[in-house]
Amino acid sequence: MIKIKTVTLHHITQTLKTPFTSSIGHVTDRESILVEVTDLEGISGWGEVVAFSTPWYTEETISTAFHLLKDILVPLLMNQPISHPDQLNHIFHNVKRNYMAKASLEGAIWDLYAKKQGVSLAFALGGEKSEIECGVVVGISSISKMTEQISQYVEEGYKRFKVKISPDQDIELIEGIRKKFPKLPLMADANSSYSLNDTDRLKELDQFGLLMIEQPLAADDIIDHAKLQQKLTTRICLDESIVTSEDARKAIELGSCRVINIKPGRVGGLTESKKIHDLCKANDIPVWCGGMLETSISRAHNIALASLANFSIPGDISSSSRYWEEDLVYPEIKAVNGKITVPRAEGIGFHMQMDIVKKYRNSVTVIKNSYI
Numbered sequence: 001m002i003k004i005k006t007v008t009l010h011h012i013t014q015t016l017k018t019p020f021t022s023s024i025g026h027v028t029d030r031e032s033i034l035v036e037v038t039d040l041e042g043i044s045g046w047g048e049v050v051a052f053s054t055p056w057y058t059e060e061t062i063s064t065a066f067h068l069l070k071d072i073l074v075p076l077l078m079n080q081p082i083s084h085p086d087q088l089n090h091i092f093h094n095v096k097r098n099y100m101a102k103a104s105l106e107g108a109i110w111d112l113y114a115k116k117q118g119v120s121l122a123f124a125l126g127g128e129k130s131e132i133e134c135g136v137v138v139g140i141s142s143i144s145k146m147t148e149q150i151s152q153y154v155e156e157g158y159k160r161f162k163v164k165i166s167p168d169q170d171i172e173l174i175e176g177i178r179k180k181f182p183k184l185p186l187m188a189d190a191n192s193s194y195s196l197n198d199t200d201r202l203k204e205l206d207q208f209g210l211l212m213i214e215q216p217l218a219a220d221d222i223i224d225h226a227k228l229q230q231k232l233t234t235r236i237c238l239d240e241s242i243v244t245s246e247d248a249r250k251a252i253e254l255g256s257c258r259v260i261n262i263k264p265g266r267v268g269g270l271t272e273s274k275k276i277h278d279l280c281k282a283n284d285i286p287v288w289c290g291g292m293l294e295t296s297i298s299r300a301h302n303i304a305l306a307s308l309a310n311f312s313i314p315g316d317i318s319s320s321s322r323y324w325e326e327d328l329v330y331p332e333i334k335a336v337n338g339k340i341t342v343p344r345a346e347g348i349g350f351h352m353q354m355d356i357v358k359k360y361r362n363s364v365t366v367i368k369n370s371y372i
């Protein structure tokens with residue numbers, strides 16, 4: 001049984017090694033809230049808010065998540081003995097949406113639960129793989145710079161390559177990459193920058209043998225995605241459109257996608273991620289784990305999640321050094337020849353380096369359980 005003593009919110013800001021640009025947002029300084037849940041025995045579990053400073057990817061921000069955690073979600077948990085993290089879905093039932101806020105606390109409880117059971121998070125989730133294959137994402141810049149970055153990542157051994165596209169830079173970019181790398185496992189992420197009026201343009205991408213095209217249309221438009229998928233040979237993968245397992249069910253039923261990107265933050269946590277994984281498995285829809293320019297806390301959660309069987313496509317799970325000067329955890333998370341070993345140690349399997357957390361920390365908020 002988990003009995004919470006304190007929840008500590010560490011608000012940090014780290015500067016990305018190089019700014020990251022997509023069709024809808026540009027990130028230089030990455031704010032995060034690290035969520036540390038400590039129980040009565042003094043064991044801590046860690047989670048992370050992956051929302052951004054502004055609502056460019058989803059409606060949540062670091063500030064809205066801080067409010068939700070401090071004033072709504074943490075108080076809801078305080079007077080509840082928790083025997084399994086799956087219970088949080090029910091406890092949060094009357095709090096609408098705010099998936100990233102919920103996921104941060106849920107992830108911390110999963111870590112704490114696994115630690116108390118003396119098992120790895122991967123084991124607690126039902127993971128089967130001992131190592132996962134890694135993919136990497138190249139943000140928008142000039143075609144020559146993006147191609148150069150891909151060359152470097154090919155040398156590093158990554159197994160899957162994703163480039164950000166928009167109507168301003170798509171066909172020429174993919175054509176350029178394909179000239180240099182005809183067989184590269186390549187995919188493109190549009191972050192909703194197209195509409196059905198662009199169908200002909202998107203059909204031109206079919207000739208390049210992409211693994212998939214991610215989220216071409218609006219987040220709330222699974223109907224148009226279904227229409228588009230009928231016209232394309234390239235598989236559509238949904239990211240922003242899927243925030244619950246019910247969304248996934250509807251998208252699969254409608255034929256809106258043939259692949260789903262699962263991000264625990266976007267869907268409210270690991271329990272919902274697992275549900276979507278299981279649903280997709282039953283429907284022969286492969287899944288992969290998406291990235292959020294996250295710290296190694298979420299990276300560790302993602303590694304554990306991606307060890308489940310139907311994560312059959314390498315995700316946006318790269319070395320910590322892809323984005324960060326210093327890793328918040330020890331040992332450093334590192335892809336070797338495009339693979340990461342799934343840790344067997346308890347919980348997330350990595351240790352927090354508190355001196356590094358403190359170095360990047362803006363503020364710390366400790367919420368004590370007043371019921372004990």
Ligand SMILES: O=C(O)CCC(=O)c1ccccc1C(=O)O
Nearest residue numbers: 057137191290291292293294316
């Ligand atoms: O973490 C990464 O490697 C980048 C992943 C990425 O593409 C991304 C990063 C931030 C917000 C949204 C997305 C996305 O998948 O759409």
Ligand SMILES: [Mg+2]
Nearest residue numbers: 189214215239
């Ligand atoms: Mg995406």
